[in-house]
Amino acid sequence: MRALLRRALIAAVTTATVAVGLAGTAEAGQNKPLTADYGPVATLTPAVGRDVDGRLVALTRGSDRSLWYDTQAVAGVGWNGWRNIGTRQLAGKPVVDRDTSGHLVVFARGTDDALWWRTQTDAGTFGPWVRIGGGITDDPAVGRNADGSLSALVRGTAGELWVWKQDGPDTTTGAWTNLGGGIIGSPAVAAQSDGRLVAVVRGGGDAVYVKTQAVVSGAWEPDYVYLGGAINTPPTVQRGVDGLLHLFVRGLDNALYELPQNEPSGAFGTYTRIGGSWTADQFATSRQADGRISVFGRGSDNAFWTVVETEAGSGRFGAPSSLGGRFTSGAAVGVNVDGRLQVFGTGVDRQVWSAAQLDPDGGYAGFTITD
Template identity: 30%
Template sequence: MPSSTTPGLTWSSGYDLGKNNCSEFGAAPQADGCLRLFVRSSYPDDFYGRLRRRDDSWDSWSKIPIVPTTIDGVPTALRGSDGIIGVFWRSRDDGLWAVRQTALNTDGWGTPERLAPQVASDPAVALGADGRISVFCHGTDRALWLVEQQRADRWAWAEPRSLGGDAGGSVRSAPAAARSGDGRLHVFTRDAADELRAIAQDPADPSGGTWGGYARVSTPGATVAGRPFAATDADQRVRVFWRVGTTGWHAVQGPGYANWTAPQALPGSTQETPAAVLTQDGRLAVFLVGTDRQLWIASQKRPGADDFAGPESLGGSCTGTPTPARTQDNRVTVALREPGSDSRASFRTQQWTS
């Protein structure tokens, strides 16, 4: 059975990131390849970032000024087509907000902007084929909403527009988004029946102005729990992950980026949504939180495959969905929140074997 670790690499032991009472993480690489993490602390007004440098050392946590807003839930981050990182979050009064770096690779931040009112879920973000950032979230009306950049070279935003759907009692669960090899964005949402649904840009409209209808991805009556997670395979097909009970599930686009394959169960068990990242050997690595609360990893047996090897334990202890990302040399790192009253932040990373 293939190893769940990329050949030539092994996993480090846990590293304490020095932050307590934290949320799950947002993560994005800078233009220089250095990785930035973002987190909400236990106090709603506290929003922090931390930079991992090329030599694997970390800068100190720095507070990101977001006055006049507050932050609730989990922030998400994305590097735009201009190389500048934007961070997006839901405020305590159900507003959608964004802030971005003032320049490439800087720790300076601009003035936060309110993009939409009446937002119920944390946002999901994706970069369209035309270079514009799209932000998706559930509204308090239970529909899926979209806010887009007006132009790829401007930090200016179009008015929010509804993509319909009905999240029902799952309205607080964030959607997930990813782009497939044909350039279309795909968004995944848990609906009022706790089934997983997908909606995609119309292939006949390259600007992304029109969207298709909703398609069910999970099995009927699946009782999906939590939020979905989406990633793109080495062959540029979007693969989506979700959880039912303590079982992780996945499905992928069929040939020609059309339709969705039948759902398949991941090996092992998980108490949180599986989270995936593409590794340098072309396989997706999927992180699971076992019933023992340890962090586990399962990887595709080959690039683009539907079967997964493992899982193998990475040890430690985790609550909430892990946050995987890649460093500038394409190694995988994963940030996690430890259970317990202090909810400490820690991470594990791939390291070169000697």
């Protein structure tokens, strides 16, 4: 009955207010009742992962500080309806990855400023929150080690970078290591071609620094490497089909810049200005079905914009292109089972909206509410 009522509300509002084109809109449902009876009143950037059965799962923090999630009804199609599985304990946005069994694992900063996590017990079903501990000030970043264990990187209360690593794949225990430094905001992390994780941070002077594992799945190098630049938002990192890590940052002129490695697992090259005018939200990245890197973010007009690599592995990027909508959060991106990218964000109505590619590597349909 609740699901039917939810869909009736969607249909009624859609008839009255929604006009969707290729670019779409995320403000069409702004008159929708903002109540927990409908779904989450989302407050931060959502997260998205793909379940073991191929269905995308959207996650968000509601205004009640609880974790909410919604699962596609069928892989690539429709939604089952939002579920509240929190107890009002989230201070930040959820971050999601997968363990070696394919189950989604969610990390978040709690209202006690500790790191918490919860793991799926089956497709679409999550276990309870487990407190990892620590004292953190920003949202975590999560990467998977070559041995299958997950590492969560966070900014500590004194500004240093800390990493919590599982003792092994799919285990429930782990250990903290202080990686030092004085960082600003949330870090980013990715695995380079040789399997070692690389952490990317905004440090002193608003410059970019990286720290790399000294051993695959093991200890970290003692020193940071200075990459220069001057940024004003958390960095993002994506590995391309060429094996190179590509860093994406917002410069002090609010434009998008890209910095690639010169060779796989090697040193970094020079910054290239891609342009655009972006908000301070962290960029979201993914690879399309044909291998091209796509970058998503919120523009200064509050619409979502995207930048796409001109050819897979080329390291060259086209001009920013608007996807439309009006958002209050950054973007999150998932990959449907058929290879179509789907971008998610919190609209001005504080509901979660998404737009999917019409075909793999193709254009995007209009934004629709995630019900």
